[in-house]
Amino acid sequence: MTTAKMATVTTRGISILLVDDHPVVRQGYRRVLEHQDDFRVVAEADNAANAYRAFKSHAPDVVVMDISMPGASGLEAIRNIRARDADARVLVFSMHSEAAQVKAAFGAGASGFVTKGSEPAELIAAIRSVARGEHAMSDDVARVLALESLVPTKSALDQLGEREIEILRQFAAGSTKEQIAANLNLSTKTVQNYHYLIKAKTGMRTDAQLVRLAVECGLANL
């Protein structure tokens, strides 16, 4: 119960949990990481559920995670891990660098974001950064985010279309799917599909999270 998590980093190096659904990729990067003598890969996982289990049993200093995995989203795994331990460091290691995905990752509680196209040195440096409690991202990710912040963009909601926004608004306001369908002259099925789509796009897993997001973005007033 009272797990005093202190700085074991300095005494035993940085313990790492590797999460990626592709074993070869895991192996390859495991070797790269273990070449650093202050890194220890203490566990691996090939999906979100196993990642959470491994985190519980190993309590690694840093979780290096690919978020594009089959089944449950990697974002979910991040949220689960962070829900269990608010001090957990998760470094996302992704194939892509879309602003929306980066933002979703940080929104889920990630401490860093490095693309697989980056140099190993960049990943290694990022791991050291997040282990120290800092935030880190590779140069290409930073560039995308910087560009994206200059242009319009207000929130995680601008990845949603007009219709999706409206449905989210009514949903967060407390309307039933049937009511929304009636209001917008849609079939209930379509509203259900939108609901699913919105959750997928925003990376929210729970209706409650969706409502909070809507409120935070000023879509719904409390």
Next chain:
Amino acid sequence: MTTAKMATVTTRGISILLVDDHPVVRQGYRRVLEHQDDFRVVAEADNAANAYRAFKSHAPDVVVMDISMPGASGLEAIRNIRARDADARVLVFSMHSEAAQVKAAFGAGASGFVTKGSEPAELIAAIRSVARGEHAMSDDVARVLALESLVPTKSALDQLGEREIEILRQFAAGSTKEQIAANLNLSTKTVQNYHYLIKAKTGMRTDAQLVRLAVECGLANL
């Protein structure tokens, strides 16, 4: 002299432990409180566990605590503190003034309840009151409680039991039913049943309405 504990107060002023998860808020009120020359902020804490630790090592005359903190409930911290020292004075300093929350705080052993919307003078006066062993609450809290005692079941939440409240809190915070079940060592089925029961009791139809209710009642902070 027969007043052993009183003596320390008069000779060294009132020692205070500040508990709030928001550092800026802590800083701000620390400055306000230390402007009173008979006040001494001897420690700060940003969560329930640290609050208890700090109380043990500093034994302050008054604990000023925000109970809407992440992780373990502030109520639990109050109970822990009071269990260790039945003479402990805890002044709850909350964002909200729901009758249910106020009652829960006093039920847990709080000596006072002041909302963050109150004037600094009101907080200062309340601290002096509870330091003298009296009970104190800000005017708006008193009004809510008075109203609530005249009209039965004002808040929709006091028809809920301890367990139901906790489940609603976690649900509104965005947790999955599985996560809640894991946190509370229950079966998923039981959590589902509670979810249904809570909606039935509160008359909410939608999960979104439930979240809004929880936030409005100060159960969940956005």
Next chain:
DNA sequence: TGCAGGTCGGGAAATTTGCCCGACCAAACT
């Protein structure tokens, strides 16, 4: 002209909900 993407809904398996039930336990009442 073609293609990307928002909108709209069907289909089907997997999961959850809605509502019922019984069991246990502690406190309060008779």
Next chain:
DNA sequence: AGTTTGGTCGGGCAAATTTCCCGACCTGCA
């Protein structure tokens, strides 16, 4: 002591919903 009440916990099962796939339409845009 016996009983009623009420909170907690979970099983069961039909009905509803979610999840994720798919195709179709329309519009803007290269």
